[in-house]
Amino acid sequence: xxxxxxxxxxxxxxxxxxxxxxxxxxxxxxxxxxxxxxxxxxxxxxxxxxxxxxxxxxxxxxxxxxxxxxxxxxxxxxxxxxxxxxxxxxxxxxxxxxxxxxxxxxxxxxxxxxxxxxxxxxxxxxxxxxxxxxxxxxxxxxxxxxxxxxxxxxxxxxxxxxxxxxxxxxxxxxxxxxxxxxxxxxxxxxxxxxxxxxxxxxxxxxxxxxxxxxxxxxxxxxxxxxxxxxxxxxxxxxxxxxxxxxxxxxxxxxxxxxxxxxxxxxxxxxxxxxxxxxxxxxxxxxx
Amino acid sequence: xxxxxxxxxxxxxxxxxxxxxxxxxxxxxxxxxxxxxxxxxxxxxxxxxxxxxxxxxxxxxxxxxxxxxxxxxxxxxxxxxxxxxxxxxxxxxxxxxxxxxxxxxxxxxxxxxxxxxxxxxxxxxxxxxxxxxxxxxxxxxxxxxxxxxxxxxxxxxx
Ligand SMILES: Cc1cc2nc3c(=O)[nH]c(=O)nc-3n(C[C@H](O)[C@H](O)[C@H](O)COP(=O)(O)OP(=O)(O)OC[C@H]3O[C@@H](n4cnc5c(N)ncnc54)[C@H](O)[C@@H]3O)c2cc1C
Ligand code: FES
Ligand code: FES
Numbered sequence: 001x002x003x004x005x006x007x008x009x010x011x012x013x014x015x016x017x018x019x020x021x022x023x024x025x026x027x028x029x030x031x032x033x034x035x036x037x038x039x040x041x042x043x044x045x046x047x048x049x050x051x052x053x054x055x056x057x058x059x060x061x062x063x064x065x066x067x068x069x070x071x072x073x074x075x076x077x078x079x080x081x082x083x084x085x086x087x088x089x090x091x092x093x094x095x096x097x098x099x100x101x102x103x104x105x106x107x108x109x110x111x112x113x114x115x116x117x118x119x120x121x122x123x124x125x126x127x128x129x130x131x132x133x134x135x136x137x138x139x140x141x142x143x144x145x146x147x148x149x150x151x152x153x154x155x156x157x158x159x160x161x162x163x164x165x166x167x168x169x170x171x172x173x174x175x176x177x178x179x180x181x182x183x184x185x186x187x188x189x190x191x192x193x194x195x196x197x198x199x200x201x202x203x204x205x206x207x208x209x210x211x212x213x214x215x216x217x218x219x220x221x222x223x224x225x226x227x228x229x230x231x232x233x234x235x236x237x238x239x240x241x242x243x244x245x246x247x248x249x250x251x252x253x254x255x256x257x258x259x260x261x262x263x264x265x266x267x268x269x270x271x272x273x274x275x276x277x278x279x280x281x282x283x284x285x286x287x
Numbered sequence: 288x289x290x291x292x293x294x295x296x297x298x299x300x301x302x303x304x305x306x307x308x309x310x311x312x313x314x315x316x317x318x319x320x321x322x323x324x325x326x327x328x329x330x331x332x333x334x335x336x337x338x339x340x341x342x343x344x345x346x347x348x349x350x351x352x353x354x355x356x357x358x359x360x361x362x363x364x365x366x367x368x369x370x371x372x373x374x375x376x377x378x379x380x381x382x383x384x385x386x387x388x389x390x391x392x393x394x395x396x397x398x399x400x401x402x403x404x405x406x407x408x409x410x411x412x413x414x415x416x417x418x419x420x421x422x423x424x425x426x427x428x429x430x431x432x433x434x435x436x437x438x439x440x441x442x443x444x445x
Contacts, residue, residue, distance in 0.1 A: 003291065003308035003354050026352070033350045034331045036309065046308070048355065074344065098420020099398065100335055103344035104351070186419035187333075 005048040009134045009163060012047055017136045017159030019045040025161050026050075027070050028104030030097065031113040049161060058082060063169025066132075069108035069162045073101070073120075086167050087282060088176030088195055088275070092123035095180060098187055108162040114148040115189075117215040121148070122195035123178040125212040125222050129167045135160035145212075148219045173200040175282035177275040180214065181267050183258075190215045191259040194247065194271035196279045198230065204285040206230045211243065211276075216251040216268045223250040226272060235280045243276060244269030295356040297322070298366030306353035313337045315353035316363065324364040324393040328422065335421035338394035339363050345401040347420075364393035367400065375445070376400055376438040385434035387425035395421045399435045407443055411436065 002019075003026075006012040016023050021044025024032050035041045049055055055070040058079050065082050073093045076082060083090045096105045096119050110120045111131070121144065129144040136159040144165065149155050156162075180193035193214035199207050211226035226246035233239035253264035290305040297320070306315045311330070316322040316339070328334030330349045337348040340362040341355075367374040376396050379385070386392045395418060402409060402417045409417070414432050423431065 001309045003352065005354075005357075026355075029350050029352065029355075030332055033311065033352070037330055037349075046352075048352075050355075072344070097332070098335065099401075099417050100338055100345050100347045100420045101332055101350075103341075103346040186416060 001043055002045045003048065004045065005051045007051055007053075009052055012049055012052060012161065013134055013136050013159050015045065015047050016161065021045065023047065025109075025112070027106040027109040028072060028101075030101050030105045031109060047161075052163070055163065061166065064167050067107065067165045067167065069164055070106055072103055073097075073105045073107075074099075074103050076107075077102070082167075085170065086123070086127055086176060088123040088178040088197065088279065089120075089127050089129070089167055092178040092195065093120040095119045095178070107165055111144060111147050111165075112154050112156065112162065114150070114152050114154050114219070116151055116218055116220065117190040117193070118148075118220065119178075119180060119190060119193065119214070121220045122193055122212040122214040123176060123197075124165065124167070125220050126176060126195040126197040126210045127167050128197075128210065129165050131162045132164045132166065133160050134163045139163075141166075145220070145222050150218045171199055173202070173284045174198060174208075175279050175284075177278035177282065179271045179275045179278070181259075181271060189258065192216050192251075192253070192264045192268045192271060194268060194275045196272060196275040198276070198279045198283050198285075200280070200283045200285050204234050206233055206235065206239075206280075209276075211247065211272055213247060213250065213268050213272070216253040216264050218252075221250055223247055226250065230276060235276060235285065240273045240276060244273050247272040291354050293354055293357050295358065296360045298362055304353070308352070308354055310353045311349050312339070312341075312351040312353045312356055312361075313348040315356070316348060316361075319353075322363050322365055326390050326393060328390065333420075333422070334391070334394075335398060335418075336391055336394045338397045338421065340397065340401060345398055362397070364396050367396060374400070374438075375441045376403075376435065379434040379438035379441070380431075383430050383434040383437060385426060385430040391421060391423040391425075395423070395431060399438070402435070403439050403442060407439060409435075409439065 024043040026048040055068045124144045176197035178195040180190035182188035209227040209230040229242035248269040251265040326336035328336035
């Protein structure tokens with residue numbers, strides 16, 4: 001294995017493109033090093049991108065924030081501005097692993113490892129976050145929802161990597177929330193999860209809503225019908241039931257030791273309801 | 288696979304070593320530098336026995352490459368005591384019998400020190416959540432929480 005720590009994005013893209021063998025990007029390493037240890041992957045080249053300019057910074061941009069690809073979970077939790085604007089995005093990332101894992105894990109790594117249960121992804125999808133991808137042919141912006149294409153697979157091309165993730169500006173009365181179900185209280189993989197992002201008008205009516213589910217399909221799923229069920233309501237019981245039904249209808253989960261198809265399908269709707277209530281209260285709505 | 292030369296700082300002292308590019312920092316600390324306070328329980332980030340600070344952040348040294356230590360500042364349990372004087376956390380662990388086999392202890396001490404630096408007056412729940420990534424097969428955690436709280440109280444009044 002070769003290790004490289006490039007100082008420019010051009011050099012990083014070139015190294016990744018020119019290597020004929022298996023490559024991995026090293027951000028926090030909390031997936032890569034575990035997979036190397038287990039013999040699941042034997043990279044010919046590991047490119048440590050933590051030395052790239054700005055890659056560890058959170059910068060205010062156009063009323064939102066641009067989060068560098070190597071900002072660790074713990075650093076997101078310490079950023080008051082980001083937490084105030086997108087609390088659900090931050091709580092998703094903060095649920096990854098232990099304090100030790102938080103010291104290293106990144107949202108971009110979580111996204112590109114492409115686990116259907118990745119905890120930071122549903123809230124980013126609900127937020128309409130956009131990844132800035134750099135590659136041998138230059139720069140392009142890609143919706144976070146279009147990055148994972150299946151378990152362990154992304155739409156990124158050879159030589160491409162994510163440099164940052166942008167979460168947009170939002171109106172005053174708007175917020176989001178993320179919830180997952182795990183059998184313990186800490187340190188476990190989501191059996192199902194839900195993220196809800198809402199915007200309200202002055203009287204607490206929902207004017208826009210986006211709902212994303214995790215661990216119930218091969219990739220995180222944006223459920224447009226679930227968001228639509230909330231728009232034009234004050235989150236009354238009928239709206240929440242419609243949300244829950246739309247979520248369950250969008251589930252195509254697997255059966256495994258962590259949860260049955262039936263359980264995952266049911267619980268995804270329950271989590272979406274609860275997350276919607278939290279987001280609504282955070283946005284200033286009177287539940 | 289040619290070895291890489293790394294210059295770093297460990298517990299305040301400048302250190303140089305060579306290691307393989309895929310060698311975990313945990314193996315470098317234990318096998319190349321003789322810092323055997325860092326323990327290997329799992330090698331996959333689950334147990335926390337290998338906890339160290341890298342540039343002030345608590346991490347699992349089994350999930351960091353040795354080469355990533357270049358230019359970093361690393362702290363291990365070996366740096367906690369001042370000469371013969373134990374750190375208040377170390378003394379509290381002895382006073383409260385907060386260890387049995389001791390394999391988890393160095394990692395827990397390093398993690399607890401990081402917690403108290405950030406939050407000098409944590410609740411029991413905050414201590415338990417912070418230490419959720421430090422597994423102990425012996426004590427049942429209760430004495431660990433009590434020892435951390437006792438040390439925290441002493442450090443607040445010091
Ligand atoms: C003990 C433990 C507990 C965990 N708990 C959870 C949990 O609760 N929830 C959860 O979702 N995950 C969990 N994980 C998995 C892991 O921590 C997360 O997926 C983490 O976010 C990965 O980020 P990283 O920076 O460490 O990625 P890395 O390991 O550095 O990289 C992961 C993958 O993404 C690619 N990659 C990394 N950065 C980029 C980039 N900028 N552009 C393109 N590709 C990139 C790499 O090539 C690699 O394939 C856990 C892991 C451990 C060890
Ligand atoms: S040895 Fe590193 S977490 Fe277990
Ligand atoms: S004292 Fe034995 S593992 Fe904790």
